[in-house]
Amino acid sequence: MAVTVVDTVARQEDVSPVKLPWHVRRPLLALVTRRGLAGIVTLFVVSIIIFVATEVLPGNAAYAVLGHTTSPAHLHLLEKQLGLDKGIFDQYGSWLSGLFTGHLGHSLASGQGVWRLVEPQLVNSAQLVLIAGVVGTIIGVAAGAIAALRKDGWFDHVTSVVALAVTALPEFVVAIALITLFATLVSHVLPAVSIVPPGTFAWDHPKVLVLPVATLVIVIVPYTLRMMRASMIEALESDYVEMARLKGVKSWRIVLFHALPNSIAPTIQVIGLNFLYLAGGIVIVENVFNYPGIGQGLINAVSNRDIPVIQFMVILLAAFYVVVNIVTDVIALLATPRRRIAR
Numbered sequence: 001m002a003v004t005v006v007d008t009v010a011r012q013e014d015v016s017p018v019k020l021p022w023h024v025r026r027p028l029l030a031l032v033t034r035r036g037l038a039g040i041v042t043l044f045v046v047s048i049i050i051f052v053a054t055e056v057l058p059g060n061a062a063y064a065v066l067g068h069t070t071s072p073a074h075l076h077l078l079e080k081q082l083g084l085d086k087g088i089f090d091q092y093g094s095w096l097s098g099l100f101t102g103h104l105g106h107s108l109a110s111g112q113g114v115w116r117l118v119e120p121q122l123v124n125s126a127q128l129v130l131i132a133g134v135v136g137t138i139i140g141v142a143a144g145a146i147a148a149l150r151k152d153g154w155f156d157h158v159t160s161v162v163a164l165a166v167t168a169l170p171e172f173v174v175a176i177a178l179i180t181l182f183a184t185l186v187s188h189v190l191p192a193v194s195i196v197p198p199g200t201f202a203w204d205h206p207k208v209l210v211l212p213v214a215t216l217v218i219v220i221v222p223y224t225l226r227m228m229r230a231s232m233i234e235a236l237e238s239d240y241v242e243m244a245r246l247k248g249v250k251s252w253r254i255v256l257f258h259a260l261p262n263s264i265a266p267t268i269q270v271i272g273l274n275f276l277y278l279a280g281g282i283v284i285v286e287n288v289f290n291y292p293g294i295g296q297g298l299i300n301a302v303s304n305r306d307i308p309v310i311q312f313m314v315i316l317l318a319a320f321y322v323v324v325n326i327v328t329d330v331i332a333l334l335a336t337p338r339r340r341i342a343r
Contacts, residue, residue: 028333035329039322046318047099051092054307095311104312109304114312118297122316124202125286125293129278131209132216137271140221144228144267145260151233160229163222171281175215175288182211194291202291212289216281220274227270231263238262265335272328279320 098104104114147156166174183192194208202209235241236259244254283295290296294313301309 035326105308109306121294121297136217136220140224144225147229148232194289235259235263268332
């Protein structure tokens with residue numbers, strides 16, 4: 001039986017293309033939406049934990065401010081001013097609404113507004129984390145790529161041994177070693193402590209940044225180096241690189257346009273973890289160098305039982321963790337084209 005034009009058109013209309021779900025067609029938007037919602041839930045849970053943890057500490061904030069010799073009347077008056085006479089749910093609601101409206105309260109130790117007290121410390125720490133993260137990433141990626149290109153050579157062996165040794169050293173050991181070499185016993189080219197005068201920021205005194213940044217860079221470089229080396233070796237031994245070599249493609253083009261783009265994606269995850277590590281590592285490093293950042297501020301707030309400052313700093317660090325995780329996943333997805341193809 002002859003097939004008519006009408007039958008052919010009917011069959012084409014019956015075979016309609018399968019419409020993929022939106023999260024398959026738009027993986028980047030789906031990733032940001034999913035991780036953003038998870039981040040909001042995480043921050044909400046963290047805020048509850050922070051608030052409850054500070055509330056169950058022995059004593060209360062009013063007693064810590066006024067001291068042992070205060071009278072009950074003064075203690076009750078300050079508790080009322082701080083809202084400590086309310087129920088825990090009312091206190092949590094007031095604190096949470098203050099986070100969204102910008103009314104963060106006042107420091108119990110100094111009487112300053114929490115944001116006014118934390119802002120310069122936050123700026124100083126952001127400089128430290130950003131500079132150390134960028135410098136450490138550049139050195140780690142470059143050294144890892146060179147070690148992979150010279151696999152089993154002297155550079156590869158030396159960097160592998162040094163990286164393994166550095167990963168076993170705590171931050172304070174690296175910091176003390178640098179202070180000994182560049183600030184005290186061996187030479188005096190850099191300041192041993194990173195004191196920043198009040199009213200100024202760390203960028204106004206570049207020398208105070210050198211040793212803290214060097215400490216953090218030395219600590220994070222081995223992780224980036226080792227991951228980059230392993231990923232690059234795997235890429236260089238792949239079939240598509242072998243095919244490019246057989247076609248006569250120049251070595252530098254193979255490295256830059258074939259091996260490097262395919263080995264950078266897993267390294268991005270390690271870079272993100274390094275930035276998360278820096279957010280916690282600065283607490284120790286800032287304490288060693290007496291650097292006026294959020295790490296030292298958090299230690300002082302805990303010592304003084306300055307609850308409003310503690311709560312804000314911890315929720316700030318938690319938000320940083322959430323944002324960095326989302327940004328890292330987005331960059332890793334952008335760096336891997338095959339993960340963005342609808343399947």
